[in-house]
Amino acid sequence: MERHSHDYDLEAFELPKRTFQRKDSVKLKNEIEKIFVLGKRVERFFEFQISNSAKFEVLLSNIQIIEDKKTLGELDFILKEKNTNQHIHVELVYKFYVYDPSFKNELSRWIGPNRKDSLLEKIDKLKSKQLPLLYKKKTQDILSGKNIATKNIVQKVCYKASLFVPKKLLGSTFTKINNDCIKGYYITFNEFASNEYETNYFYSPQKQFWPVDPIKNETWFSYQEILSQIIKFIENKKAPLVWMKTNKGIEQFFVVWW
Template sequence: MVTLHSNFIKAFVQTPPLWLDHQFGITQFAFPEIDYTVLKGVTLPATMRLGHKIEHIFLNCLEGQTTYQLLAHSMVVRKENRTLGEIDFLLKDNRDQQLVHMELTFKFYLLNNRLEEPIDQLIGPNRKDNLVAKLEKLRNLQFRLPFLAEGKEQLKLYTRNTEEIKQEVCFKAQIFTPYQQNPTRLYPVNDHCVVGFWLPFEAFEGAGFKTYEYYVPTKDEWILSPDNTKFWMSHFKVLLALNIHMLQKRSVMVWMKKGESVYEKFFVVWW
């Protein structure tokens, strides 16, 4: 088991939304004010995927606010023995009693400006996913579930008319831009999501990185800002640690300590 303490919860809440208001045909969830003093650490199995841990962090955050009431979460919609999908959260807005179907997403995207279309340039660290594919899944699968006969059956305890349910997404993201590239306007993507840079392993081997210290965070720690961990290592040692990941075609997040209280976070990619 692992306990995610308040620093994880705050890091999640403070991560900006990937866009503001309404973009890509999808409305962004307006995160309510959270009272951290009433929240407790979240204890979860260490082997649980980060995405599922973030769902539990969100559930924990609901305990620290009064704007929304949780009605249901992780509602699996099935047709006979086949799973059609899952409704992440069903909330009631206490301000107007409106029901809200909310999908939760937290992504780490690399800006790859080698791709021609701007909308295609946000990709996962291992190039296995991208923003376009996620938006299509939201619109064509996850947001369709309440309107299927099987979805309506699941929701009948809460409403007779699923057409009245608002649909929103809490889509938080951290974006990493190419190393030493001039800043680029990402509109309609939120520029405040940019938290670091990325570079190939071969570039990270360069002399310009040799004088600093490094830490390779666990996957759970990816959402955090770098801090003064006790486990800093030399450039030579971190290269040895990263080499096996590169051979396995797995990109890795790295924290860099450049001076007292001066840190950067970035991805070293295998491709």
């Protein structure tokens, strides 16, 4: 989504190209297996890629800002650009959104699959809370104690997202977002319960595995087997991500409860 960050008054941080060796990726894999929260996994991937780049250095990560025993917030990363010594505050975002055409405003249509968050809500939080946190006196005191001056620091956002649209809108072009982020579609439970999907094979990954390329998956369930799993999600008003293997390839979609 960073391609259109100017539409949100945010400056995009572009990840450097990968330069690490296979032995480094094996080490990362072993570390990631012990992390079960999606956000923390993404942070570790980001830090790993930065640490193995020729362009940037990680100075600080996950800096808790606490004043009078009250947590004001957290800064994701403070980086240094090696060639210029420029310090950069980066907020990292990784989200899954679905496109709900029922909203009038185009940007309002990108919401969480369980309708608990949205693109606009996250952007507002970044602009009103997360980025301004850098300039709180307590934050400046903490960073000054680590020899990092906030006066000339640059703020950027690394906003990554996987987007899912109604099945009938696959192939459409959407404004205000990077269309390369569209990874699949979503359907209602009633649509999934129809006989259209009975001959295929399925897997519903846990949330920490949502970003994984489904082509790497080796375990598959029949339609009847996955249906019982999905019913439990729907009963709890949770929208599961589903990978589906057909004779034409692999598709991924959310089954929504709403």
